[in-house]
Amino acid sequence: MIHISNLKKCIIGIRHIVKILVILIISAILILGIIKITYKQTYSVSLNGEIIGYTQDKVNLQKRINDYINKGNGDNIAFVELKEMPEYEACLLKNDIQTNDDEIFEKVASSGTTYYKYYAVTEENEEKAYVKEFADAESIVNQLKEKNSTNSDKIGIVEKYSTEQAEYKTVETAVTELYKEKKVEVAQTKTQTKPKATYTGPSVPTDLGVSLVKPVSGVISSRFGIRSRDNHKGLDIAAPKGTAIKASASGTVIFSGYGSNGNGYSGYGNTVAIKSNSSLTILYAHCSALYVKSGQTVSQGEVIAAVGSTGISTGNHLHFEIRYNGRQIDPQNYLY
Ligand SMILES: [Zn+2]
Numbered sequence: 001m002i003h004i005s006n007l008k009k010c011i012i013g014i015r016h017i018v019k020i021l022v023i024l025i026i027s028a029i030l031i032l033g034i035i036k037i038t039y040k041q042t043y044s045v046s047l048n049g050e051i052i053g054y055t056q057d058k059v060n061l062q063k064r065i066n067d068y069i070n071k072g073n074g075d076n077i078a079f080v081e082l083k084e085m086p087e088y089e090a091c092l093l094k095n096d097i098q099t100n101d102d103e104i105f106e107k108v109a110s111s112g113t114t115y116y117k118y119y120a121v122t123e124e125n126e127e128k129a130y131v132k133e134f135a136d137a138e139s140i141v142n143q144l145k146e147k148n149s150t151n152s153d154k155i156g157i158v159e160k161y162s163t164e165q166a167e168y169k170t171v172e173t174a175v176t177e178l179y180k181e182k183k184v185e186v187a188q189t190k191t192q193t194k195p196k197a198t199y200t201g202p203s204v205p206t207d208l209g210v211s212l213v214k215p216v217s218g219v220i221s222s223r224f225g226i227r228s229r230d231n232h233k234g235l236d237i238a239a240p241k242g243t244a245i246k247a248s249a250s251g252t253v254i255f256s257g258y259g260s261n262g263n264g265y266s267g268y269g270n271t272v273a274i275k276s277n278s279s280l281t282i283l284y285a286h287c288s289a290l291y292v293k294s295g296q297t298v299s300q301g302e303v304i305a306a307v308g309s310t311g312i313s314t315g316n317h318l319h320f321e322i323r324y325n326g327r328q329i330d331p332q333n334y335l336y
Contacts, residue, residue, distance in 0.1 A: 068105075246303055268319065
């Protein structure tokens, strides 16, 4: 008898526990259900510390913003610079509050600075006419050559990017304005034409003695050389101010300071020069901050400076210059 009564008690005990568990599970499901009906999983988006809206799809929204930064909304835009990137934080939002991806995008976009891309046709490095397309600039140069304009060997093309669009000229107007007729022959023969500096040649080394790593990732805003930009001796990579610049190759810092006529880096702004071997020196220019000192050795990938716009520069970018045996060569032979 005692045995059976104990068993009964035990079964009642288990039933009791099961009952409580079922009640707990049902109430948990109910509460979650109510939350699900009332709230949705979203991200609050803030810009400069201020919440500007809510999104349910932060991946797509950020992709849209990234595309905008890289290309802008319209023609001839090189890139758009944002002071701050939006920040996302997961949050539950009441279902009756709307997410507003379009509005967020507009707010972020309007906080940016647009850099337009165009080309300047130069005469003796002085900007004379602006056109939107490289092909137009090229056509101006070619027409001046065909017409035997006396200044045709001093004409160059510079790729520009600026927060303001320039006043563009038609090819025809630019050619007319730049054309210079041949003067008296005697005077011509007396004038020695300066040999033109060239940076692409037969002996571009395929092996620098080291393999390089990218100093920053960003948008290439100006390429090397005489094709797209007359006498541009490096590669310009646009990136926000303060972006870490890494040493593309290890070596000894042979210069770290503000470029001037005295040190041979006039216009370069804050500059670091690192010698990697007897032939190879790499320059990092227009920096906002320098983290290394002359004489110091640095390893590849070490942060040496921060992106800026010091010296002759129209926006935050890294001017990346490779000198091999003293001659500038195209970084895109090796990187980017
Ligand atoms: Zn440059």
